[in-house]
Amino acid sequence: MPELKHRLSPLPLPNLVGEGVSIELAPAQATGFTPSDQAFPRGSRVFLTHLEGKPIAMQVEAARLLKQAGFVPVPHLGARHFETVREFTDLVQAHSRNGVTEALFVGGNPLSASGPLEDAADLLAHPVIADSSFATAFVGGYPEGHPAISQNALAHALLRKIAICHDRGLAPRVVSQFAFDGAMMAAWAMNLHRNYPGVPVHLGLAGVTSLTKLIKFAVMCGVGPSLAALRRSGVGLFNVLADKDPGDLIGAIEADLPSDAPRIFAHLFPFGGWEKSLSWLQDYRRRRAD
Template sequence: MSIELAPEQVRGFAPDIEQFPLGSRVFLTHLTGKPEAMQVEAALRIREMGYIAVPHLGARNFKTEQDFIDLVRAHSRNGITEALFLGGNPALFPGPMSESAQLLAHPVLRDSTIRTAFVAGYPEGHPNITDAALADALWRKLEICDARSIDARVVSQFAFDGAAMGAWARGLHEEFPGLPVHVGLAGVTSLAKLIKFAMMCGVGASVAALKRSASGIFNVISDRNPADVIEAIVSSYPEPKGPLHLHFFPFGGWEKTLAWYSEHQGARRPRINLR
């Protein structure tokens, strides 16, 4: 499994290695307005702890091309080997770049230490991009990685329809044999917070099903875990034909999510590659 943190959370990140083994991946967000030096410092700290730092690089968050170059070089000086390449969310952006493919094709990567590139996947589609356009964009990004001898992986936005997520992963493995796929899951948090983040992130297709589970005051105020989503993924795609991993967005805090997953894994180990 892997987990996602904001760079400012890393100073307090001290997981039990029994719950989160050394060598696991920690993704680090890249948000507009946040100092990029903070991400550099966080990635180095994660690496020194014995984990794999995977900083996000969002094209629309860079004010200039030089800002992107400087960030890649800073991570390379620290020996960071993996990154997630994104277009980014801002509809209005100051810089010259708008797509993750532009970042992947940039010459600065040739001399960088980054040899593994994650690109985004959307099990339920994208609210503003057609399925055909998403498929074409994925082809282009994988072609760029292949031409650059960069290992490519797909990591998805979180969702709540496990059957759809399993079908999506199966489709990717059929089209791209051997492609590692990381399915995104919301960590342990309240139902109200899950709905809030789902609406903010445009995860609309399965929000209705999520809301239906809000009947009764106990279900609204108590924490929700993704066990049902994981089980639905396993049922939908019981024998993965390629590497299949879990990636957690711990909206309720990384401690809750790691503790719950450790217990869940011990109680019933899913038929999924976990590392």
């Protein structure tokens, strides 16, 4: 028991769920997003998805509301979701009029582009970014790889995106896809810090939800190798029916990070709803502090 207590203690281990935890919402959820300051303080980042087929005006309004409420909106900009370059520039300019300072630049879910924009680098390099209000650029990371992109291609793309950020005067940050293997995620984050010193890393964690829903979203998002660890946790009827939380995964990540590791932040994907995940987070922090 003493050893277990030491592993769960925030000191001397890194504290993944201290200040800087962010969460991801669909734009339609912004109007009802009213967490307590204890669970999710003002000034925290709220990422807003860019869903294919949804009006981009919804994202603009959601970002405006969140900023007005004291949060930091981080809208997703998916290159392959834009049918025209004008659609992209209009969205950037709309967010800029509202004073949005951060965005996540990604290729998007379709493997092939229906419009002229292919990947996140195309967005970052566009001249409209230089005239925008954006000061921070998030780019995507994949701890266990990408089902359709080779590791070499991923590494080259990340190098290019961070170089463009520096060239454009943007502060780059990496936010990852979620996974379920703590040791692998810690090793991936530390490798990023070695290759890109000073670039913050935000590790994706699936929030509180059922095992079946987690597996469903993992398959949809291309999460593969670490899915076996999640399935093993569901052995037995009670475990299958009970909601899963990222507590054990957080402990595993922190245990595999050196005590002097640069700060790594948690980014929550609340598949079971933001209320459930943030309520769990508040309780988890309280238990760790006891």
